[in-house]
Amino acid sequence: MKPTEFVKVNGQFWGEHLKGVAGHLPVSHRTELPGPMLFPRMMVLTETPDWNILELVGLSREYRTLEVRRQKAASVEEYFGLGQGSAVMTLPGENLFKDATIATTAGRQALNERFPRSANLIGEEFVGPGEELLEFAPGNYATFDRALLVHTAGDSLRAHWVFFAVAIHRSEPADKYLEFLSTYSNARPHLDPIGTLSLPVDPSVLKADAFESTYLAHGLQDGGVDEFLDKHESILLSAFDATKLVRRPALGDLHPDFILERADGSHIVGRLELPLVDTVNGKKRRRVFRTPVQDSAAELAQYAEYLKSADNRAEVRSKYDVDVTDPRQLLIVPSQQTLTPAAGVEIVDYDTILRLHLS
Template identity: 80%
Template sequence: MKPTEFVKVNAQFWGEHLKEAAGHLPVSHRGELPGPMLFPRMMVLTETPDWNILELVGLSREYRSPEVRRQKRASVEEYFGVGDGGTVVANLEGQNWFKDATIATETGRNSLDKRFPTAANMLGNELVGPADELLRFAPGNYSTFDRTLLVHGGGDSLRAHWVFFALAIHRSEPVDKYLDFLRNYSNSQPHLDPIGTISLPVDPAELKADAFASTYLAHGLQDSTVDEFLEKHESILLSTFGGTRLLRQPSLDDLQPDFILERADGRHIVGRLELPVVDVVNGKKRRRSFRTPVLDSAAELARYTEYLGTADNRSQVKSKYDVDVADPRQLLIVPSQETVVPAPGVEIVDYDTILRLHLAGK
């Protein structure tokens, strides 16, 4: 299937499918659903030399025709942030279906309980292994990830990504067979739980806040400053990471992390945002940009941790902010649609995953 055909068939199928679900279920079956129905906001279509990849991203409280983003990647492994060597948790030969599931390395799975207090409420079926990598794709037809949490952990690094819906299909598959697969897969699902949607037992008022509306895809942040974003989303960050206090943009002499989060267990997280937000420097706004986002942010996070590793510096921070930061976790928050690989010593989490973890605690 050519990439242009892949774009056309997905735009047609998902447009019709999601519109029908939005127009029918929340009205006719509202009392039978667990709670409000959420929809994706973007359809990311990725071309590699051997595979076409679809992913639905974003969490929206109301249906709107998904934005379409097209991109190219060198391989399916690059897209999913996995390597091409070593042992793997899931060897994806032929056809594979994962729904309401967690695929994790043992290190990553162990990290979930320690780092994300609400994760236990959304793990579903677990596939965990003592492996170096999460996935290995072999020539075949389909690998489908339907509301699946991918957790790639090794040492101190972690990459957690909740997939709303994703599908990798080999380029050799013709259009008609692919469309038949989508229709058959959709028809095999419960009527009250159509693919590409999720209904959660959440108070509808929780979903009407500005914070919820603007976290998906880092949407609407082009004119937000770091401080404005953190102020608006403080409750989401605290609940996701088990925090009791969020210190916004503390000054560490010449350094300034975006935030330091204090957890209920007394540990701390030093965080940085990879976002199209605006920094305020000397009273003037400037767009934050990254040449190599993960590498640049990882280097900054390492500098913050090194600074806080000195007793005198820790004492100054405690005196100034009444917070004693020792051996903090390093966190990078990325937009949901970005392709990201793990970085040594850094936790990488995207906004869809943070929002899903937040809602899992409700």
């Protein structure tokens, strides 16, 4: 199937499917659902030399026509994995992961230690040693239906909650792929259609400003760091089991976007990889990242180095009432971005943070 055919088939199927669900279930079966129904906001279509990949990202309170983003990746392993070396799982033929967690051994341990709310998302577990998460063998489909992927490469970690994704070998014809989507959709319970999520949460939670833009790099082009933190403070605190958010602290001449103080007394120093606008002397200034993860990782390493000094820590404690020792280094990225490892850095996208919050 050519990439143009892949775009056409997905546009046809998901437009009809999600529009039909939105016009029926939240109305006719509202009282039978666990809670409010959420829909994806963007369809990301990725082309590799041998595979086509569909991923639905974002969480929206209502169905809206999906935005479409097309991109390329060097390999299907690069898209779903992190690092090089042995893989946790090899995927021959057809594979389905539904309400599941796929993680390296180190990644699974990190979930317990760093993301306590993830206990509500684990589901069926696929865990093993390795630095690459998945190795795709010749075959047709690999489907990830509400799956949590936790990659590690050395001391780098990447956590990504997948709403719905399919990797299909490019040898598969378009009509067979459309038949696969239809068959899989028809096999699902009527009250749990593919590409949707219904959660037992208070609907008022979903009316917060955060749900105006539920994945990074969308609708934030004219926002700034302070505006982002205003809208998402409660979500950041919840997802990272934190009790305090320090905004834009000054570490000498360095300025991380935030510091989180967790309930256990540990700390996270964070940076946002966003197309944000900072206002300086009344003028707007955009951030520019030539190599986003590496640039941000270098900044985070400087923050951690600064906080190794007892005198510097004392100054931070005096100014912000936080005693920061050996902080975790966190980079928040767009949900649809393909990433490379960054030593010592935790990389988490906003869809995953939001899903942890809603758990």
